[in-house]
Amino acid sequence: MSLAVKRVYDPPAPKDGYRVLVDRLWPRGLKKADAALDLWAKEVGPSRELREWFGHEPTRWEGFRHRYAGELDAVPESWQSLAEKARRHQVTLLFGARDEEHNNAVALKAYLESYLAAHGPH
Structure with a gap:
């Protein structure tokens, strides 16, 4: 199992593996080609109401x-x-927020790790 988090504005690297943007909104000022995404998983991002409440x-x-x-x-x-x-491959969860410790990708990583630990290897 291998999950990582990274700002989407940081340059892509081979060790990133499968790169997934986990924000509902496209990051400001970023060209789609520069993001080097494998997937934009908008639906996994927090709701607008939750994002606004968290701020x-x-x-x-x-x-x-x-x-x-x-x-x-x-x-x-x-x-x-x-x-x-993530059970079998490196997956990097990408986010656009400036705060690298308090963002939805960090929360999602912990959530997925907890799920994988509870559900064992398949």
Whole structure:
């Protein structure tokens, strides 16, 4: 199992493996060709309401993670294929936020790792 997170603005690298943008909105000022994506998984990003509530406020981080997990629980079809891919391949979750510690890709990585640990190897 191998999951990583990286800013989508950082240059792609071979070690990134399968590159997935996990934001609902396209990152400002980034050309699609420069992103070097394998997939744009818009549907796995947090809802607009949750994004606006969070507002990248570190004091709301735990609440954001909990609410985002609830959203993910409701739509397993949006993320299960990423989890399965990460079982066998390197998957890098890409995000556009400036805060590299408090963003949906970091929360999603923890969520997917928890799912994979609970569901063992297939």
